[in-house]
Amino acid sequence: MENYTMEGRTYRYYGQEAPLYPFGYGLSYTTFQYRDLVLSPPVLPICANLSVSVVLQNTGQRDGEEVVQLYLRWEQSSVRVPRWQLVAFRRVAVPAGQETKLFFQVTAEQRAVWAQDWRLEPGTFTLFAGGQQPNQQMRVPSEVLSAQFSVTGAARPLRGC
Numbered sequence: 001m002e003n004y005t006m007e008g009r010t011y012r013y014y015g016q017e018a019p020l021y022p023f024g025y026g027l028s029y030t031t032f033q034y035r036d037l038v039l040s041p042p043v044l045p046i047c048a049n050l051s052v053s054v055v056l057q058n059t060g061q062r063d064g065e066e067v068v069q070l071y072l073r074w075e076q077s078s079v080r081v082p083r084w085q086l087v088a089f090r091r092v093a094v095p096a097g098q099e100t101k102l103f104f105q106v107t108a109e110q111r112a113v114w115a116q117d118w119r120l121e122p123g124t125f126t127l128f129a130g131g132q133q134p135n136q137q138m139r140v141p142s143e144v145l146s147a148q149f150s151v152t153g154a155a156r157p158l159r160g161c
Contacts, residue, residue, distance in 0.1 A: 030060030030096065037129050037145040046120050046153030047161035050106040054129045054145065056092060057099035065093045070104055071128040072111065075148075078155070079115045084134055108161055111151065118158035122151045 036055040044050060058064055068091075071084040087110045094100055111125065112118040128134045130144030 028060075028064055028066070030058055030062045030064035032064070032066045032094070032131060033057045033059045034130055034143055034145050036101075037127075037147050039127060039147050039149045041149075043150045043152060046122060046151055046156060047108050049108060050127070050149060052088075052104040052106060052127065052129070053101060054104075055099055055101050056094060058094040058096055061096055063093070063095045065091055066131050067091050068102055069128075069130060069132065070106065071134055072106065073126040073128070073134075074111075074113070074121075075124040075126060077113055077123070078119075078121060079113050081113055084128065085110075109158060112158045119155055120151075120158055120161065121155045122153055124148055124150050 034054055034056055036053070038053045040051045040053075041048075052070060054068070056066060056068060058066075067089055069086060070088040072087045073084040074081045087106050088104045090102060090104075092100060092102065106127065108120055109118075112120055126146055126148050128144050128146045132144060134144050134146070
């Protein structure tokens with residue numbers, strides 16, 4: 001084997017072709033609605049962590065569990081990166097008709113890119129929160145919220161933070 005790239009070998013690098021069963025694929029006996037995705041702060045220094053909150057409501061008639069997933073997309077990067085990367089997930093039980101507010105943290109390490117070493121880069125990022133991957137086609141409706149945030153400062157090695 002001479003080609004060790006992951007191109008075409010894992011769902012993260014399929015390009016425009018979607019995997020048959022992406023992470024988060026499945027059915028539920030109830031329905032959920034996401035709202036109030038908040039990123040704090042919306043502009044952060046290069047070594048800072050991002051706080052995330054989102055409200056999940058069970059809009060169905062039955063109690064249910066949902067796997068809330070957060071994905072990160074680099075809008076521009078000096079090296080090739082996946083379309084989006086899973087940075088957090090949590091299985092949450094929500095009784096019928098109830099809602100819960102969830103809190104997450106996206107660390108600086110999760111924004112690092114590999115360029116001969118782990119580096120942090122400034123720029124614009126998009127964070128997705130929902131019960132599935134962004135732009136996933138499913139038979140059961142599930143929404144994915146998105147919000148952008150910016151990172152300021154000079155690019156630096158991750159170990160320099």
